[in-house]
Amino acid sequence: MEEPGTASVMEAATQHDNTSEQQSSLMPTSVARIEVTALNKLGKDLMRVIGTICHEEGAEGERFSEGDSVSILFDKRGLFGGEENMTIPELKAALALPRGKDKNASMNAYLRFLTVQYGLEEAERTGKGAVVVHACKVVRISVEPEDGAHSKEPGEKEDKEQRHRVFCEWALETFGKEALCEGSGVIDVAGGRGTLSQIFAENGVPCTCVEPIARDQILSEDYSTISSYFDDNLLASHPALFAESAFLCGMHPDQATELLVKYAVQQEKAFACAPCCVFRGLFPHRRLQNGNPVKTYRGLVRYILEQHPNMRTARLPFDGCNVVLYMKPEDYTAEPLECVACKPAAWTGY
16 A cells, blocks of 8 residues: 555655756755655665654755654666665665664664754655655665664673763762762662662662662662652552652663653652654654654754753763753752753754
């Protein structure tokens, strides 16, 4: 069954194919970086790349807002490679998700970015509302592992442990050990095997690991564990623990990300969260302040930033999803750091 909008897209591409080279050369172009969400081959010599705008530089000003859905058409006339031309099959291969031995690789495991120069914009959108533009030149392609969580390669466990150590060191330096030890201490949300909780404990910080799924957790008496999802039921069943906690944290807490942040902001508690997987199918309600849905990692970061005007950001020194969003207790009563609408300019390119 043909996807809505496909016929009109192919017809538009055919018409564009017949446009004179002189008209094409006079067409003002823009350069945009998009996070790729899907690839569709529409015919032998036509491919569509669907994604969301990260940022752009236009010859006549910006034509899109960050987070806008865009459908970029690549047809047989394109010269897509800079010094070396890239065919449509080569472009598709370059944007393919690495699979290898990892059968669980998915859009939640990798981030795909395409920087492209484009020209003609079609009058009609796709059936799903994406703006349709025609590609002129590929500037850059990158396929990056999101957080290594799905990797089974040798050394993966050691790499994740090192990331947790980096996160703990950053938290100790940013918030101070004395502050983290107050009350019931640190609550490690969606703590997995308990690696981060163990590292906090090794540094003399009391910690409770909340994790619903048994993942061969590190057996230790140095920290407490609660086998539960981080949800309203958990908060209601352990009111004293959370009320007296000094700090909530999540190192790639997956589905618990939004509730962690919203609970901490509501209770005006110190917290730090390094988001990773978007799970856009599980959270279709998420919308940015500009009305765009949250479909990508970058969109998720912005969505969290918009939860409070004084939300802070940091970037940790490791590969993958290394952006941390956090707030200190004093941030809740301080004057706004800057308007939320202006904030994304500070982290363009994440």
